[in-house]
Amino acid sequence: MKFSIWPHLSGKFSDLIDICSKAETSGWDGIWVADHFMPNTGDQSTTSGPTSEAWTTLAAVSALVPRVRIGTLVTGNTYRNPAVLAKMAAEVDVISNGRLVLGLGAGWQQNEHLSYGIEFSTVGGRLARLRESIQIIRSLLDEEFTSFSGKYYEIANAPLSPKPVQSHLPILVGGGGEKVTLKITAMFADEWNVWGSPEVLKQKGRILDQHCDAIDRDPLEIRRSAQALFFLSKDSVAVERAKENATDRLIAGSPDEIVEVIAQYAEAGVNELIVPNFNMGNTDKVNETYDFWMHDVIRQLS
Numbered sequence: 001m002k003f004s005i006w007p008h009l010s011g012k013f014s015d016l017i018d019i020c021s022k023a024e025t026s027g028w029d030g031i032w033v034a035d036h037f038m039p040n041t042g043d044q045s046t047t048s049g050p051t052s053e054a055w056t057t058l059a060a061v062s063a064l065v066p067r068v069r070i071g072t073l074v075t076g077n078t079y080r081n082p083a084v085l086a087k088m089a090a091e092v093d094v095i096s097n098g099r100l101v102l103g104l105g106a107g108w109q110q111n112e113h114l115s116y117g118i119e120f121s122t123v124g125g126r127l128a129r130l131r132e133s134i135q136i137i138r139s140l141l142d143e144e145f146t147s148f149s150g151k152y153y154e155i156a157n158a159p160l161s162p163k164p165v166q167s168h169l170p171i172l173v174g175g176g177g178e179k180v181t182l183k184i185t186a187m188f189a190d191e192w193n194v195w196g197s198p199e200v201l202k203q204k205g206r207i208l209d210q211h212c213d214a215i216d217r218d219p220l221e222i223r224r225s226a227q228a229l230f231f232l233s234k235d236s237v238a239v240e241r242a243k244e245n246a247t248d249r250l251i252a253g254s255p256d257e258i259v260e261v262i263a264q265y266a267e268a269g270v271n272e273l274i275v276p277n278f279n280m281g282n283t284d285k286v287n288e289t290y291d292f293w294m295h296d297v298i299r300q301l302s
Contacts, residue, residue, distance in 0.1 A: 001266055003298050004030030006073060006276040007289060009052035010039075015283040016057070022287050025147060026294045031065065032073040032274055033058055034101070037112045046111050049192060053087050062096035062250045071101030073227075073274070074174035077210040078107035078118055078126060083131035083155050086140040090164045098165030101191060102137070105174040106130045106181070128152065134171060134188045143167050170223075176200070178207045186211035193274075197248045198264035201226050203287045205269050225266060227274035232258055232292060255296040262301065 005023045007016055021033050033056035039047050054072050064071050071090075075085065085102075093100040095203040106126040107113070108177035113120040113291055121129070132150040139146040147156050172191035184194045186208060194204055205224065206295060212219040215242040231242040242252035265273055280286045 001262065001270065001301070002272040003293075004028060004032055004069070004225075004274045005270060006032045006274050006278075007275070007286070009033055009036075009054065009057060010050050011283070013052065013060070013178055015213045016052075017061070017064055017289070018283060019277070019286050020131055021066075023290055024065050024068050026291060027298070028068060028290070028294070029073070030069040030073050030101075030272065030274070031061060033061075035072050036109060037079075037116060041111050041197055043112055044111055046115050048233050056158075057094065058100075059088065059092050059095055062099065063093055063121065068101075069099050070096055071172065072103040074103035074105035074172065076107035076109070077104055077130045077133050078113065078120070082136040083140060083146075083160075085133075086137040086160055087139070089169065090141060090160060090162065093164035093166055093169055094162055094167075100164070100166070101170045101172050102139075103172040103174055103193065104130065104134065107202070107292035124180075126297045127177070127184070130173075131184050131188075134173070134184065139169065168260040172225075174206055176204050178204065183206045183211045183223065186215060186217060186219075189222060191225065193225045193227070195227055195249055197228060197251060198261065198270075200248050200263060201270055202268035223276055224269050226270050227276055228253055229279050230258065230275060230283075231279070232289065232297065234296075255292075255300070258297050259300050262297070269289045 005028050007019050020185060030124055034052050036051055038051050039049040058070055089100060089102045111118055129152045132153050136148050136153055136155060140158060141164060144159065146158045148154065170190035172193055173185040173189040174193045176194040193207060209219045231251045233239050234254060239252050239254055246252050253261060277286045280289045
């Protein structure tokens with residue numbers, strides 16, 4: 001299994017590079033960033049808070065941090081024209097010398113759509129746009145010229161040059177919607193990502209397998225990744241206290257317990273576990289916690 005970090009984009013850029021560089025040096029496999037423009041309030045209201053733009057940040061990270069895979073978790077499809085996004089992704093792949101994964105989702109955060117004048121549509125409308133976008137992006141990345149006429153997007157004889165360094169730049173679809181999102185994943189994606197515990201991954205993974213079977217695709221062709229918020233500690237009292245608030249998205253345990261959880265993720269078919277730093281504190285604490293993961297959890301699995 002691969003292990004990657006997910007640093008938030010609400011701090012200083014210098015701190016972000018410090019975290020990413022130390023993670024790369026210590027042996028982590030990947031760096032993922034979210035794609036948002038403002039803090040989420042859960043409704044239409046807005047609040048001010050630093051939120052760095054994902055793709056410009058990712059380009060800089062790719063230039064400054066070597067070796068590791070980099071990607072968006074995930075790009076909101078509604079935020080950018082798919083042809084423009086394909087152009088951006090190809091260039092970041094060039095900058096990184098072939099290390100990019102283009103993570104893409106339908107978009108969900110309502111307040112940034114409304115504040116920035118971006119059409120929010122319905123869930124069905126956003127998913128239909130996602131389906132068209134993936135087809136456009138895949139063709140632009142792979143073919144010399146692309147024409148596409150859909151309900152939402154239309155391009156005519158469009159080139160994309162330079163091409164990515166990777167001969168097949170991977171597209172990841174993020175989301176767990178069982179009827180549509182996982183069907184889109186089965187049809188078009190190279191990778192799939194969803195939040196949740198091993199049980200969630202096992203259950204939704206079975207649904208993805210069924211969608212693959214329906215179109216005669218080998219489900220093993222799709223690399224699977226997952227993330228949760230983790231509370232990792234050798235303090236048994238603190239762990240037990242944290243377990244009282246545990247959910248599918250919050251998992252608490254000692255190093256040995258987290259190793260057991262990782263084995264359950266592997267059994268569920270997960271190829272990559274992603275560890276967000278959202279609950280780790282300041283930069284020094286983040287670096288300390290990621291080092292703790294590397295020395296007390298990940299190296300147990302080597």
